[in-house]
Amino acid sequence: MTARTFVQESAPPLMDPADEDLSLMLTIRAFELKLLELFERGMLNGTTHTCLGQEYIPVAMEGLLAPGDHVFSNHRGHGHYLARYRDPEGLLAEIMGREGAVCGGVGGSQHIRRERYVSTGVQGESLPVACGVALHLKRVEPGSLACVYVGDGTFGEGAVYEALNLASLWGLPLLVVVENNGIAQSTPTGRHLAGGIAGRAAAFGVEYRFTDSVDVAGIRRLLAPAVEAVRGGVPLVVEFATQRLGPHSKGDDTRSAEQVERLRAAGWYAGCVARDPERVGRLEGSARALVEAVAVDVAGRGLS
Ligand SMILES: Cc1ncc(C[n+]2csc(CCOP(=O)(O)OP(=O)(O)O)c2C)c(N)n1
Numbered sequence: 001m002t003a004r005t006f007v008q009e010s011a012p013p014l015m016d017p018a019d020e021d022l023s024l025m026l027t028i029r030a031f032e033l034k035l036l037e038l039f040e041r042g043m044l045n046g047t048t049h050t051c052l053g054q055e056y057i058p059v060a061m062e063g064l065l066a067p068g069d070h071v072f073s074n075h076r077g078h079g080h081y082l083a084r085y086r087d088p089e090g091l092l093a094e095i096m097g098r099e100g101a102v103c104g105g106v107g108g109s110q111h112i113r114r115e116r117y118v119s120t121g122v123q124g125e126s127l128p129v130a131c132g133v134a135l136h137l138k139r140v141e142p143g144s145l146a147c148v149y150v151g152d153g154t155f156g157e158g159a160v161y162e163a164l165n166l167a168s169l170w171g172l173p174l175l176v177v178v179e180n181n182g183i184a185q186s187t188p189t190g191r192h193l194a195g196g197i198a199g200r201a202a203a204f205g206v207e208y209r210f211t212d213s214v215d216v217a218g219i220r221r222l223l224a225p226a227v228e229a230v231r232g233g234v235p236l237v238v239e240f241a242t243q244r245l246g247p248h249s250k251g252d253d254t255r256s257a258e259q260v261e262r263l264r265a266a267g268w269y270a271g272c273v274a275r276d277p278e279r280v281g282r283l284e285g286s287a288r289a290l291v292e293a294v295a296v297d298v299a300g301r302g303l304s
């Protein structure tokens, strides 16, 4: 089989997201901020990993996915779930172990299963499983795909390469979304990733796209043809250069405040506020009010 070419390109600079997309990004952000607050107040147990800074990625990707597609999420998965289901109530109830929990309260923050959506806190395990699902889809439901979200650190797991190998050989409808936030727990990407993600995809003859854009519509335009090709059995790795603005989980950020501030200033939220503070303020007010009402409601419920 001949190696497929890979293209590295960037989407156009930040544009104004549609109200619906911006509201969803702000709802995810409000949800994550509320979780950190609930932890501070001693109202949550265990741990959690917020996707602050990365909210636009699942919002952009969901615009390219169909209800029949499978989504495999990870430890940093609240945004993936909320973009798919817009269900802060079921997710918060799950995290708090209250009535109405989407998984009966046994999965918590990292282990959610609903219809064709599943998340796991075990890094890398999703890739081979998604490969199997993609093989099933190719045979039984052609046109559907399996989408896996992984981080840059997780892209070092051996299982990832076994999966890419099979996906390429067998022409599987596998879409791997790499959220490269420049860090894995406390290790900067430059200290754990030799070469690059593009080269690793190329080694298996797998299509590759890169974007450092935070423009949801532009990202969709950039990726739409390649995602369509995935449905026909051309696997794809998409690398997002993104920012983790919160700690790895809670209170465990090893970066300096200045470094995080530089990332924050370059992120989608700061960009949107600078462009149109009035619109962001209005939509953010609604998002925060919604999440606040959900939090009060869920906290008042009995255990699941
Ligand atoms: C198999 C496995 N090894 C280690 C861990 C512990 N762990 C959880 S998240 C994480 C870092 C993941 O980094 P990355 O893939 O870059 O995702 P990010 O947290 O940056 O979103 C590690 C090592 C784990 N959950 N599973």
Ligand SMILES: [Mg+2]
Binding pocket: 151, 152, 153, 179, 180, 181, 182, 183, 184, 185
């Ligand atoms: Mg990372």
